[in-house]
Amino acid sequence: MxxxxxxxxxxxxxxAKLPGLGPRSARRAVLHLIRKxxxxxxxxxxxxxxxxxxxxxCLNCGNVGTSEICDICEDPKRATGELCVxxxxxxxxxxxxxxxxxxxxxxxxxxxxxxxxxxxxxLRIPRLxxxxxxxxxxxxxxxxxxxxxxxxxxxxxxxxxxxxxxxxSLAQGVPIGGELDYLDDGxxxxxxxxRKEI
Amino acid sequence: MxxxxxxxxxxxxxxAKLPGLGPRSARRAVLHLIRKxxxxxxxxxxxxxxxxxxxxxCLNCGNVGTSEICDICEDPKRATGELCVxxxxxxxxxxxxxxxxxxxxxxxxxxxxxxxxxxxxxLRIPRLxxxxxxxxxxxxxxxxxxxxxxxxxxxxxxxxxxxxxxxxSLAQGVPIGGELDYLDDGxxxxxxxxRKEI
Ligand SMILES: [Zn+2]
Ligand SMILES: [Zn+2]
Numbered sequence: 001m002x003x004x005x006x007x008x009x010x011x012x013x014x015x016a017k018l019p020g021l022g023p024r025s026a027r028r029a030v031l032h033l034i035r036k037x038x039x040x041x042x043x044x045x046x047x048x049x050x051x052x053x054x055x056x057x058c059l060n061c062g063n064v065g066t067s068e069i070c071d072i073c074e075d076p077k078r079a080t081g082e083l084c085v086x087x088x089x090x091x092x093x094x095x096x097x098x099x100x101x102x103x104x105x106x107x108x109x110x111x112x113x114x115x116x117x118x119x120x121x122x123l124r125i126p127r128l129x130x131x132x133x134x135x136x137x138x139x140x141x142x143x144x145x146x147x148x149x150x151x152x153x154x155x156x157x158x159x160x161x162x163x164x165x166x167x168x169s170l171a172q173g174v175p176i177g178g179e180l181d182y183l184d185d186g187x188x189x190x191x192x193x194x195r196k197e198i
Numbered sequence: 199m200x201x202x203x204x205x206x207x208x209x210x211x212x213x214a215k216l217p218g219l220g221p222r223s224a225r226r227a228v229l230h231l232i233r234k235x236x237x238x239x240x241x242x243x244x245x246x247x248x249x250x251x252x253x254x255x256c257l258n259c260g261n262v263g264t265s266e267i268c269d270i271c272e273d274p275k276r277a278t279g280e281l282c283v284x285x286x287x288x289x290x291x292x293x294x295x296x297x298x299x300x301x302x303x304x305x306x307x308x309x310x311x312x313x314x315x316x317x318x319x320x321l322r323i324p325r326l327x328x329x330x331x332x333x334x335x336x337x338x339x340x341x342x343x344x345x346x347x348x349x350x351x352x353x354x355x356x357x358x359x360x361x362x363x364x365x366x367s368l369a370q371g372v373p374i375g376g377e378l379d380y381l382d383d384g385x386x387x388x389x390x391x392x393r394k395e396i
Contacts, residue, residue, distance in 0.1 A: 006264075007245060007248050007249050007252055007253075007264055008249055008253060008262065008263070008264065010241075010245050011242075011245045011246065011249050014238065014241055014242045014245055015242070017234075017238055018219075018227045018230060018231070018238075019223070019226050019227055019230050020218065020219060020223040020226065020227060021216075021218060021219070021227075025217070025218040027288060027291060028217050028218065028288060029216045029217055029218060029219075030249075031262065031286075031287055031288055032216060032217050033216070033246070033249070034249065034253045034262055036215075037250055037253070040212065040215055040216075041246055041249065041250045042246075042247075042250045043212055044209075044212045044213070044246055045243050045244075045246035045247040045250055046243075046247075047205060047208050047209045047212055048209065048231070048239055048240075048242055048243035048246065049240075049243040049244075049247070050205050051205050051206055051209050051228075051231070051232065051239065052235055052239045052240045052243055054205055055205075055206060055232045055235070064206065064229065064232055065206070066204075066205055066206065088229075089229055090225060090226060090229055093225060181222070181226070
């Protein structure tokens with residue numbers, strides 16, 4: 001197909017499975033890697049091997065890190081009583097980059113979806129309800145995407161937690177249909193500052 | 199920065215150096231890799247390690263493969279007397295995907311450029327002139343990009359080879375300013391079939 005040999009073909013095929021890379025950009029990436037063997041290809045291979053061994057989901061919040069409990073959950077300074085609920089780890093990272101939130105997170109691992117048969121037990125919702133009590137949470141901030149499924153999920157969780165805690169959601173600045181991970185840090189900061197009661 | 203730990207941060211930083219991936223898509227790719235650890239991350243790490251050890255430039259033509267002389271140069275069926283000159287390996291692979299060319303290639307490794315001080319000896323041009331004689335080449339097909347530097351390079355090579363061989367260039371179908379690697383296979387096939395004398 002490409003005039004190269006099997007290992008290089010394999011590498012192109014694997015790279016093409018990454019989100020954001022198609023077959024053509026995978027081929028260009030592989031040629032770039034081969035040209036930058038010492039600076040990029042070897043370090044990337046080594047780091048991928050390390051991450052393949054060490055990466056794990058935090059047992060408490062679902063964040064991805066290299067220990068059983070992630071750095072944020074371990075940090076006593078972040079036991080502020082505020083818990084920010086996000087759909088996935090990319091959203092948690094986007095919130096962290098904005099630097100405005102000082103509490104802890106809870107990663108649901110998706111949204112409720114009748115169509116895809118995703119119920120509360122397919123998400124990290126039971127664990128969320130436990131944490132609100134065990135970590136003495138006073139405010140749950142819903143930072144779910146402004147999509148139908150995201151908002152359905154927020155309302156379901158709000159129903160479960162009603163009267164136990166203050167419930168807020170990101171407000172001003174999150175565009176309709178917008179996904180957190182695609183917003184700039186300033187927008188996220190503004191949305192968090194202007195959060196409102198559900 | 200991202201709420202993850204050092205190895206994962208390193209992996210994101212390295213991935214962001216790939217062409218076509220910025221910091222955001224690198225983060226998404228890394229989360230995808232961690233989710234698909236067994237299916238994607240580990241095989242990718244292993245294949246990258248193999249390629250880092252085995253990839254090399256063909257001593258004859260400049261193609262990238264895993265042996266000193268590439269499969270195309272080794273293949274006696276491809277000793278057709280036709281030599282296709284391309285700027286880089288991505289272009290060679292694009293030609294191969296079209297499947298229409300049955301001869302061998304010569305990868306220049308760039309184009310002549312007064313601005314960037316790239317002269318004939320910075321490219322694989324002396325080796326090309328040798329090959330035309332030693333491989334008994336009857337036709338050199340210039341498949342350089344339709345850019346100013348590409349065409350300058352084609353004319354320089356044509357001057358060197360004048361009267362020694364038939365000189366042709368890809369013609370119909372290559373758009374002005376177009377780069378081979380971005381063309382579909384049909385366009386390349388049409389351009390090769392309609393090649394014309396220089
Ligand atoms: Zn955690
Ligand atoms: Zn070769």
